[in-house]
Amino acid sequence: MSTDPYIEARNKYVMKGVALYHPITIERGKNALLYDINGKEYIDFTSGIGVTTLGHANSELIEAAITQLKKLWHVCIMVMNYAPYVELAEKLAKIAPGSSEKQVLLQNSGSEAVENAIKIARQVTGRYYIVTYENSFHGRGTYGYALATTGKWKPYKVGFDPLLPGVEFIPYPYCYRCLFKQEYPQCGLTCLDYVKKWFTYTRVTPERIAAFIIEIVQGEGGFVVAPLDYVKELKKFLEENNILLIDDEVQAGWGRTGKLWAIEHCNVEPDIMVTAKAIANGLPLSAVIGKRDIMEKTYPGSFGGTYGGNPVSCAVALKVIEIMLRDKLPERAERLGQVIRKRLNEMREKYEIIGDVRGLGVMQAIELVKNRKTKEPATEETIKVIDKAREKGLLLLRAGLFLNVIRLHPPLTIEEEVLHRGLDILEESLREVVR
Ligand SMILES: Cc1ncc(COP(=O)(O)O)c(C=O)c1O
Known part of the structure; x- marks a missing residue:
């Protein structure tokens, strides 16, 4: 028994x-x-x-949650304003990688944050295609672009065809299993060369691409780390073509890689970043943090949701950040x-x-x-x-x-x-x- x-x-x-x-x-x-x-x-x-x-x-987080629970659980950020949402938005805008001013959207899960990052990229650029990586993971909590941009079939996509269109896959710089049979760094980033000199001619031309979405360290993919110069060179190519870089830090963010954000290892500022998981140490919360000049172009009322940025989750996230920086x-x-x-x-x-x-x-x-x-x-x-x-x-x-x-x-x-x-x-x- x-x-x-x-x-x-x-x-x-x-x-x-x-x-x-x-x-x-x-x-x-x-x-x-x-x-x-x-x-x-x-x-x-x-x-x-x-x-x-x-x-x-964690006793400090429990205290932060109880204090907020006693004050306010929910009003909905689209109906009324409340301090924990705004305070957290300000904090995230200030600690996000790069020197540009930022604005923030709060949601509940990593999948939702990815969906919204892609909505923003599409709406603001007016472009259609999203380029993502083989062996990536961007979420199975929704049936939209989080799933469509995920670069592994089984088990995440089994039985869900047709998935959303407008997604193109490229090989991740998985050096241990290099598809081009090269050795890093002698390869000179052949995989990126492929993207610049082949993929964008044969599959989808740059002027039709809204964004690339990348994990700096592939999480579900097996902690595969992109060579840091790959990310730098990729960003340069994207900037030359007015394509946005979406950095998915849902798994690799919040200090896990030895820096607050994984992309800080590469000295690159993403245009849009998504974060979730550790942000509130387990209470449901996620964030999309984007450059202000991008986020300000979004259409009022086309983003939101009843629960995004729950006050208790926000209060705990503020405490997480305080502890993370203090300690x-x-x-x-x-x-x-x-x-x-x-x-x-x-x-x-x-x-x-x-x-x-x-x-x-x-x-x-x-x-x-x-x-x-x-x-x-x-x-x-x-x-x-x-x-x-x-x-x-x-x-x-x-x-x-x-x-x-x-x-x-x-x-x-x-x-x-x-x-x-x-x-x-x-x-x-x-x-x-x-x-
Ligand atoms: C890199 C990455 N993006 C997105 C997600 C989806 O997050 P959630 O499970 O909170 O929807 C995950 C989850 O593991 C992830 O690792």
């Missing part, structure tokens, strides 16, 4: 289309630790997919990232199955392969490592086109001792699977 009746109930009452990673029911958490309904403790290297960046049950969490992410990277590289020395170690800040991942030469994905072994780790008290996430990447998403507030304990479990699990 199951010791977890909620899993049985879930199988009975929750739609099958919502898949479950770990068959456990969590009751409570504290910082980087989670406890299931039987009291078993787990180290959380998932953070609810990169969301609870300040840890579970220098992006710098801490950089430091912890170096610790993780060193441990993962040591594991790579010992275990042939680790084909690649990559990432920025705490966003580090290992790609598992059956053979380092052929790079055949070790998909089944990846599941086995994750299952073993869970049995031993560590929760991990899978990712990647071939589901053979283990990505680490610890909170930025994780104690170093707990981080090492988690990495020890990861190593033990790897050792047991390959032996």
Whole structure:
């Protein structure tokens, strides 16, 4: 008999289309630790997919939420103004990458933020096409451009044809699996050359493109990091052609990469940026932050929604930002990232199955392969490592086109001792699977 009746109930009452990673029911958490309904403790290297960046049950965030809950839950920003929305908009405009003045739209989820970024790009440029990347992820919470621009078919798009038109895909600079069989940096960015000299002649000419949407670090794609000069060169090309750059920081933002925004590694200012996930540490909230001269051209009444920018979520987001800057969490992410990277590289020395170690800040991942030469994905072994780790008290996430990447998403507030304990479990699990 199951010791977890909620899993049985879930199988009975929750739609099958919502898949479950770990068959456990969590009751409570504290910082980087989670406890299931039987009291078993787990180290959380998932953070609810990169969301609870300040840890579970953070007391300062609880206080901020309670204070706002007692004052005001909802009035709707299209009906009346309220301070937390405006204060958060101002804060986001000021901390967004680049020196241009910004304006902000608040929504509830990453998918919604992506939809709205694309609506803005279309409305303001009057152009039709959106260029996106293979192996990207921009959301499955809606049936619009978040899904249409997502560069992986299974499972996200199964059975949903026809998707929205006007989307073109180009290869992501995934250097470990370069489609052009080149080595970075000797390649001289062949993949970008392809875009400039081939794609825009054969598929869609630049004057018809409203925007490119890119993740600086592909999240669901397996923590693939775009070479930083790729992003710089891409932006130059887009500017020459009056095409907007939409930077999707839903997963890579909020300090995870060692800087507040991932694109800051490239010294590039996006025209529009979308953020969600860690913005309110788990309360539903997302934002579209755009250059003022773009955002001011949007048509009044064509954007909004009943819930976007909930006052409690906004109050918590303001506290998240205060803590993030006060405690220098992006710098801490950089430091912890170096610790993780060193441990993962040591594991790579010992275990042939680790084909690649990559990432920025705490966003580090290992790609598992059956053979380092052929790079055949070790998909089944990846599941086995994750299952073993869970049995031993560590929760991990899978990712990647071939589901053979283990990505680490610890909170930025994780104690170093707990981080090492988690990495020890990861190593033990790897050792047991390959032996
Ligand atoms: C890069 C990126 N964009 C968009 C989304 C969609 O966000 P949400 O799940 O909040 O709709 C995600 C979610 O994982 C993401 O990683």
